[in-house]
Amino acid sequence: MGQQVRGVVARAKGAPVTIETITVPDPGPGEAVVKVQACGVCHTDLHYREGGINDEFPFLLGHEAAGVVESVGEGVTEVAPGDFVILNWRAVCGQCRACLRGRPQYCFDTHNARQKMTLDDGTELSPALGIGAFAEKTLVAAGQCTKVDPEASPAAAGLLGCGVMAGLGAALNTGGAGRGDSVAVIGCGGVGNAAVVGARLAGAARIIAVDIDDKKLATARSLGATHTVNSRTTDPVEAVRELTGGFGADLVIDAVGRPETYEQAFYARDLAGTVVLVGVPTPEMRLDLPLLDVFGRGGSLKSSWYGDCLPSRDFPMLIDLYRQGRLDLDAFVSETIPLEDVEKAFERMHHGDVLRSVVVF
Template sequence: MPTVVQGVIARSKGNPVELVDVTIPDPGPNDVVVNVQACGVCHTDLSYRDGNINDEYPFLLGHEAAGVIETVGDNVTKVEVGDFVVLNWRAVCGACRACRRGRPWYCFNTFNASKPMTLADGTALTPALGIGAFAEKTLVHEGQCTKVDASADPAVVGLLGCGVMAGFGAAVNTGHVSRGDSVAVIGCGGVGDAAIAGARLAGASTIIAVDRDASKLEWALDLGATHTVDASKEDTVEAVQALTGGFGADVVIDAVGRPETWKQAFYARDLAGTVVLVGVPSPDMTLEMPLIDLFSRGGSLKSSWYGDCLPDRDIPVLVDLYQQGRLPLEKFVTERIGLGDVEAAFETMHKGTVLRSVVVQ
């Protein structure tokens, strides 16, 4: 039988979110219903609300989530009722050209639930990143569920569903940071600080945090940065070069995603160094640079999608590292809120006073 739950939707562009009744249908053959225990408030949800992703309103927001499997479809084999899972938006298909080439982290045909969740009047909802977890329950494909240790804190490990994994993977999977590397991270919100934590775990010797907010730089130090640059007072490129023997960093990660920060990342790297773009630009942003600079400096210019992760490979490992005390994921949870507090959390996000607000139920 379909179930009616409370969920947070964005009904139209730029307007405040609403807490409404949401109908969860019975799962299709490969779908599961998840009882959501926690879901982080990510900037991507704000982008959905403000129409910066697409215009397929109304959206059921929320995607950085963890919970317990409540119901499964007839053909589900990956998980069982009662399993504690982290939700992800990369349920690899195994058959597309990326998967066939052994690069499933670029999968072009990820799975989602076979049925829509709806409003009370039958209007179909578009779930954020195919998940829609600002709700008491949600419907997803079994491939969007990664089983992890049930003793882990849902509010903490749920963040691996997007932002923390994106930043960590940008350093480790995309940037290939290794022992002794110098790393600079531009933008020290949740994604940037996760990149810093990843670089520290990978053994980087110099980790430079760059931001314009003094409190964010303090968070970055707490998560593993060895040096900070206040971009409101110093030239980012000159400061990074000064901290790396005049050469620039081996890997520079742009966790902001603006033309000016990408240029800073480009010129702040060492010759033949690596730039990783993990901050998401808006569709109207453009970049103009001398082509000779791209040629003469060599190296790698990369974009990182969801930290180039494989959820079933990477999420359990990071949960284990967290439980061993080697990866301080708990430091990313600034506050725990209720479903009715999401709009206020967006305002808090704008003020830059949190790493993550997390809805807990």
């Protein structure tokens, strides 16, 4: 039968979002309805609105969310009504070649709810990253719900659903940052600053934050960066080398995702060092590097998908660190806003004024 709630919809490319009445179906087999408590405003939502992901309009935006399971469908055993959960876009299948090889964090067949949420006229909605959480309630696959400590703040916990997890995981999982390492992070928005925090959690001895905005660099320092470099006025490659004894960093994380920043990351690493790309490029971008330099410098060139996280493993552990005061997720919540202010939050995000605006219901 379903129920009707309010949600934020992008109807057309580049058009301002609108508040619409959304019909949320009752959960079918393997599905869950979640009452959303908080949802972060992520760059990915803006990419959806701008048509940068695909053209399957209209979109129900929002995906960085936490809330309480309201009801579940047949066969659901991993969560139950009343559970406090973080929503994720990596509901692993358990059957693909990655899962069967014991690497579910790379699952190639993640799944979403089979039923569609709709506008009140019956138009089917495409939920952002299969979640659609700028809504009072949303329908997801039960595997997209990760149960965590209910004492955690929903506004902070929900950020693990995308950007903060991407940055933390780029350092901890993909990059394998370790005790005593030198780590450079290029781009200090929400994802980049989360990578700074991840490097600190790993025990890195030297954490170098690189950006063109002194405000973002100040935030990076407050979150654990030991050094900062403004690449608008200073060559970041030379600066990173100077700060690492002339060698370059053990790990360099590109949280921007442009050819220029990737090249900086490539040359700012030590011999046999690691580059991790976690910033998302656009389709037209191309990279030109001398193949001899790729060979001669050795090491690893990696891409980080969702911080190579496994939500069932990583979310509860990170929430425990948050509850212990060892991971300051609250620092990423720049402001809390009502559902009606999502469009304004996109504008603030575009100008770099916030790490995260968070819709709180």
